[in-house]
Amino acid sequence: MRTLVTYVSNTGNTKKVADAIFEELPEEKEIKEVSEVTEGLEGYDLVFVGFPINAFGPNPKAREFLEKHTAGFRIAIFITHGAPDEHDDVQTWMEKARRAAAGAEVVGVFNCQGEVDPAVVDFLLKSDDPKLREFGEAAPLTKGQPDESRLEKAREFARKVVDKL
Numbered sequence: 001m002r003t004l005v006t007y008v009s010n011t012g013n014t015k016k017v018a019d020a021i022f023e024e025l026p027e028e029k030e031i032k033e034v035s036e037v038t039e040g041l042e043g044y045d046l047v048f049v050g051f052p053i054n055a056f057g058p059n060p061k062a063r064e065f066l067e068k069h070t071a072g073f074r075i076a077i078f079i080t081h082g083a084p085d086e087h088d089d090v091q092t093w094m095e096k097a098r099r100a101a102a103g104a105e106v107v108g109v110f111n112c113q114g115e116v117d118p119a120v121v122d123f124l125l126k127s128d129d130p131k132l133r134e135f136g137e138a139a140p141l142t143k144g145q146p147d148e149s150r151l152e153k154a155r156e157f158a159r160k161v162v163d164k165l
């Protein structure tokens with residue numbers, strides 16, 4: 001089975017999860033940033049696609065990738081976000097990702113918290129929107145995420161997806 005892990009990561013959190021998933025996969029496997037996947041997904045039997053949530057939805061580069069390249073392929077989606085793992089909004093964000101990947105066979109999804117960049121925290125705290133300010137106030141709790149326990153959950157996710165096929 002030929003597997004690709006591809007991701008967008010602005011501050012390194014999603015890359016940590018991508019690396020953990022990649023470690024766990026059997027050969028043959030490749031890992032690339034989304035911007036490096038220039039030839040499409042032909043030849044891969046399974047593709048893990050990961051990205052951060054930016055402004056209440058999938059990162060725009062990742063969304064475009066899902067829309068343009070994943071139809072007809074078997075994919076597993078992983079996301080990182082500043083909100084807690086079990087936050088209600090996570091389902092909405094995942095649903096947006098699934099919609100962007102309409103036409104793909106989604107064989108698994110994973111989400112976990114990732115540390116929010118201090119520059120973003122500052123922006124959130126100064127916002128007029130109470131919801132954004134609320135995220136800003138909770139942001140210090142994200143420090144150090146994804147930690148080892150979350151990376152282990154990501155490895156477990158990778159094993160489950162592969163075992164299911």
Ligand SMILES: Cc1cc2nc3c(=O)[nH]c(=O)nc-3n(C[C@H](O)[C@H](O)[C@H](O)COP(=O)(O)O)c2cc1C
Pocket residue numbers: 008009010011012013014015051052053054055056057080081082083113114115116117120
């Ligand atoms: C511009 C921007 C917008 C963000 N918007 C959200 C958001 O709407 N909801 C959320 O939970 N986290 C949000 N975050 C936090 C990131 O999703 C989180 O820190 C993620 O782990 C970053 O992943 P990365 O290091 O791979 O880029 C935002 C971060 C940035 C920089």
